[in-house]
Amino acid sequence: MANKLAVIAIGGNSLIRDESHKTVEDQYLAAKETSIHIADMIEAGWDVAIGHGNGPQVGFILRRSEIAAKVEGMHEVPLEVCGADSQGAIGYALQQTLQNELRRRGVKKSVATVVTQVAVDANDKAFKEPSKPIGSFMDEAEAKRREKELGWSVKEDAGRGWRRVVASPLPNEVVELDAVKTLLKAGTVVVTVGGGGIPVIRKPDGELQGVAAVIDKDFASSLLASLINADMLLISTAVEKVAINFGKPEQKWLDKMTLAEAKAYLAEGTHFAKGSMAPKIQAVIWFLENGGKSALITNPENIGRAIKGETGTWIVP
Numbered sequence: 001m002a003n004k005l006a007v008i009a010i011g012g013n014s015l016i017r018d019e020s021h022k023t024v025e026d027q028y029l030a031a032k033e034t035s036i037h038i039a040d041m042i043e044a045g046w047d048v049a050i051g052h053g054n055g056p057q058v059g060f061i062l063r064r065s066e067i068a069a070k071v072e073g074m075h076e077v078p079l080e081v082c083g084a085d086s087q088g089a090i091g092y093a094l095q096q097t098l099q100n101e102l103r104r105r106g107v108k109k110s111v112a113t114v115v116t117q118v119a120v121d122a123n124d125k126a127f128k129e130p131s132k133p134i135g136s137f138m139d140e141a142e143a144k145r146r147e148k149e150l151g152w153s154v155k156e157d158a159g160r161g162w163r164r165v166v167a168s169p170l171p172n173e174v175v176e177l178d179a180v181k182t183l184l185k186a187g188t189v190v191v192t193v194g195g196g197g198i199p200v201i202r203k204p205d206g207e208l209q210g211v212a213a214v215i216d217k218d219f220a221s222s223l224l225a226s227l228i229n230a231d232m233l234l235i236s237t238a239v240e241k242v243a244i245n246f247g248k249p250e251q252k253w254l255d256k257m258t259l260a261e262a263k264a265y266l267a268e269g270t271h272f273a274k275g276s277m278a279p280k281i282q283a284v285i286w287f288l289e290n291g292g293k294s295a296l297i298t299n300p301e302n303i304g305r306a307i308k309g310e311t312g313t314w315i316v317p
Helices: 024-043 055-072 079-105 140-150 177-185 217-227 259-268 277-289 300-307
Strands: 004-010 046-052 111-113 117-120 132-138 153-156 162-166 171-174 189-191 198-202 208-210 232-236 242-244 252-254 256-258 294-298 313-316
Touching: 004 024, 004 217, 024 046, 024 079, 024 300, 046 079, 046 177, 046 217, 055 079, 055 132, 079 111, 079 189, 079 198, 117 208, 132 140, 140 153, 140 162, 171 177, 171 217, 177 189, 177 217, 217 232, 217 277, 232 277, 232 300, 256 259, 259 277, 259 313, 277 294, 277 313, 294 300
Parallel strands: 004 046, 004 232, 046 189, 111 189, 117 198, 232 294, 256 313
Antiparallel strands: 117 171, 132 162, 153 162, 198 208, 242 252, 294 313
């Protein structure tokens, strides 16, 4: 009997434990811990594709680029290339730690990272209203200079300084989908759509071109899960379960939600924070609407227990 197939979406912040543990070595150790929990799932009979966030890591790469440009006169790295860099680095940590863990358990499975482009619509309304802050803080003069010379969109950020803002368009196409499918069919664990994928557009002649944007990794993982006909979308986040009325006296942790309930809670607009849980719920909704069988939201350390139905929040059609 064939294994069930899941897409696991890991948050980029989950690789950084706290402000004191940000180094590459610290992130490697966090990836190692996450890999243990993913290995539990693989050992239980699941085939998996792994998506991951990269927000903090791209910020680090951009910061290094900006410092090098100021101090040493080096060229700055374009945002989409920073995304590609982070895919390789995070993919390397995940594939090595997971491969080591599987080998330790005697599980004969290979792990590979696919540097993945994700196509977006060049006419997506997000490009007209850039809203995602990235990179370092600047003073107003520097921000206006970059706006004029480099065509950046810049905004003042809550009294802390000025920052570049970019679009966050919706994902439409996983460019390397055939390669991902081939690897999965061969039994390989695939790390893909890292950071939501490298954002690209298709020009009128069909050629691909990178764009300065950020794609939500949960949205990209949801799209991937639908395209590969995954049985489950698992979103790994900071909490063991999803709550409604989060942070309020009437807060309630949920063991299970139906698709209809998830849509109703999201529509109310008061239960899920826009920058954290709301996009995760939206990603789940799209996956289930596209034929997905189930979705699960939990934290990394509880993946094994959640798969057994002992914890986590399950969302079903």
